[in-house]
Amino acid sequence: xxxxxxSVHLIEGEPLPSDEETQQMFKDxxxxxxxxxxxxxxxxxxxLHPPATATVVxxxxxxxxxxxGPFAETKEQLGGFWVIKAADLDEALAWAAKATTACRAPVxxxxxxxxxx
Amino acid sequence: MPVHRDEIERHFRSxxxxxxxxxxxxFGDIDIAEEAVQDAFVVAVSRWPAAGVPPNPGAWITTTAxxxxxxxxxxxxxxxxxxxxAALLYQRDDPPEPVGPLKDDRLRLIFxxxxxxxxRTAQVALTLRLLGGLETxxxxxxxxxxxxTMAQRIVRAKKKIKAAGIPYRVPxxxxxxxxxxxxxxxxxxxxxxxxxxxxxxxxxxxxxxDEAIRLARVLAELMxxxxxxxxxxxxxxxxxxxxxxxxAPGQPLVLLPDQDRSRWDRALIEEGQDLVRRCLRRNQxxxxxxxxxxxxxxxxxxxxxxxxxxxxxxxYDQLVAFAxxxxxxxxxxxxxxxxxxxxxxxxxxxxxxLDSYYLFHAARADLLARLRRYKQAAQAYDxxxxxxxxxxxxxxxxxxxxxxxxxPGPHPGKSAPSR
Numbered sequence: 193x194x195x196x197x198x199s200v201h202l203i204e205g206e207p208l209p210s211d212e213e214t215q216q217m218f219k220d221x222x223x224x225x226x227x228x229x230x231x232x233x234x235x236x237x238x239x240l241h242p243p244a245t246a247t248v249v250x251x252x253x254x255x256x257x258x259x260x261g262p263f264a265e266t267k268e269q270l271g272g273f274w275v276i277k278a279a280d281l282d283e284a285l286a287w288a289a290k291a292t293t294a295c296r297a298p299v300x301x302x303x304x305x306x307x308x309x
Numbered sequence: 310m311p312v313h314r315d316e317i318e319r320h321f322r323s324x325x326x327x328x329x330x331x332x333x334x335x336f337g338d339i340d341i342a343e344e345a346v347q348d349a350f351v352v353a354v355s356r357w358p359a360a361g362v363p364p365n366p367g368a369w370i371t372t373t374a375x376x377x378x379x380x381x382x383x384x385x386x387x388x389x390x391x392x393x394x395a396a397l398l399y400q401r402d403d404p405p406e407p408v409g410p411l412k413d414d415r416l417r418l419i420f421x422x423x424x425x426x427x428x429r430t431a432q433v434a435l436t437l438r439l440l441g442g443l444e445t446x447x448x449x450x451x452x453x454x455x456x457x458t459m460a461q462r463i464v465r466a467k468k469k470i471k472a473a474g475i476p477y478r479v480p481x482x483x484x485x486x487x488x489x490x491x492x493x494x495x496x497x498x499x500x501x502x503x504x505x506x507x508x509x510x511x512x513x514x515x516x517x518x519d520e521a522i523r524l525a526r527v528l529a530e531l532m533x534x535x536x537x538x539x540x541x542x543x544x545x546x547x548x549x550x551x552x553x554x555x556x557a558p559g560q561p562l563v564l565l566p567d568q569d570r571s572r573w574d575r576a577l578i579e580e581g582q583d584l585v586r587r588c589l590r591r592n593q594x595x596x597x598x599x600x601x602x603x604x605x606x607x608x609x610x611x612x613x614x615x616x617x618x619x620x621x622x623x624x625y626d627q628l629v630a631f632a633x634x635x636x637x638x639x640x641x642x643x644x645x646x647x648x649x650x651x652x653x654x655x656x657x658x659x660x661x662x663l664d665s666y667y668l669f670h671a672a673r674a675d676l677l678a679r680l681r682r683y684k685q686a687a688q689a690y691d692x693x694x695x696x697x698x699x700x701x702x703x704x705x706x707x708x709x710x711x712x713x714x715x716x717p718g719p720h721p722g723k724s725a726p727s728r
Binding site for chain 2: 194278279280281282284285301302303305
């Protein structure tokens with residue numbers, strides 16, 4: 193089994209869904225989470241607060257410097273993620289298809305490095 | 310009889326896809342499979358000249374390659390302590406799998422190479438490399454990209470297959486239509502690349518048309534029950550049958566209506582038409598089958614004037630229903646003009662969003678010329694000329710323009726108002 197990161201990408205400036213839509217989205221994501229747990233694919237998952245809440249810590253000239261985030265000044269930011277186990281990419285992509293339907297945002301699938309790598 | 314290196318290369322080339330595919334299943338790794346076949350080639354070069362070509366070269370290559378790779382991996386395992394991999398191999402090695410008449414693994418390999426997680430350019434490169442057995446420099450030359458670029462493309466794609474866990478299997482029924490679509494698109498793209506080049510400076514380019522037909526034949530052999538696979542093969546054969554008529558002395562590009570039909574390849578036409586008939590019997594039409602049927606109608610006509618345009622228009626109507634793209638609508642308009650006159654054809658392409666497509670302006674110019682609106686026709690030819698850099702296409706358009714502006718030049722058959 194390989195592990196994959198399913199990251200949910202949010203595009204800044206997109207109109208926010210209504211409360212009703214948001215509630216439905218949470219419900220749909222909950223269904224996918226249950227399915228993942230029942231199917232043995234679930235490792236870990238979580239949704240994140242908006243990028244404006246981020247703080248960046250880095251080493252500069254040997255000193256730890258803390259600054260207001262996010263790190264990357266891009267329009268697309270990480271909104272949440274799943275870590276899943278899957279036999280191969282097709283299986284991971286099938287979960288990603290359910291994930292993107294439920295959370296209504298593009299989902300990027302990336303393999304974790306494993307021992308063989 | 311001494312066996313020449315050329316002959317050995319030919320055998321390896323034609324067996325490459327099958328051998329690599331089997332070895333990928335065996336070792337679970339594309340690089341190991343490819344290196345193993347390369348090693349087997351070295352062995353063949355030293356043995357075949359004296360011993361002769363083995364009765365079943367494919368089985369010989371696979372067995373030799375497999376044994377070499379196992380030896381190699383055992384040596385590495387002792388050196389680097391990669392016991393896990395070695396143990397796995399010993400396990401698979403015993404009992405040995407039959408490697409004689411092989412169960413065909415090429416189908417899995419095609420679907421891996423054309424997996425949607427890979428970019429189209431990578432799908433094309435991998436398919437030609439692993440199934441076509443072409444060397445990376447050959448592929449690079451064929452697609453007019455630097456060798457390092459092509460090498461990088463292939464290395465990256467292979468890395469992704471491994472790291473992301475792109476599976477080595479034929480997709481299930483639910484995914485099959487989509488996934489097969491990608492495979493067909495890759496083969497069609499290879500063909501079109503060759504077909505476009507065949508009208509220009511083709512000498513430095515490998516014959517991609519032959520390569521695409523070879524791949525389509527393999528696919529048709531492996532998936533004989535998929536009508537779109539047969540449709541694609543038919544379309545390629547029928548299109549390719551006209552290749553030698555597409556050029557004439559002093560004319561780098563001759564279009565269908567003006568081609569010398571005695572130069573069409575009858576054998577390819579018969580094979581293509583036979584496949585079209587097989588598709589029709591199945592009655593599950595699809596994009597490639599309909600395009601093949603259109604090509605078949607053209608190839609039925611002894612002269613351009615005897616073309617059954619009504620049937621072609623009916624097929625285009627069907628095609629538009631499947632794929633209502635502006636390009637399909639444009640091609641349909643050509644048939645409309647033949648059946649209902651150039652004014653109707655012109656009306657059919659009015660408002661199409663194809664301003665940046667040179668064939669749109671060329672077709673429009675042609676219709677305008679047939680309506681004797683020569684000034685507008687000349688403008689449309691200019692618009693077409695501004696959009697293509699291919700010398701053969703430019704030469705062709707310039708001749709057409711000359712004909713409508715009255716300056717000296719050969720008179721193109723198609724712009725005469727009467728058919």
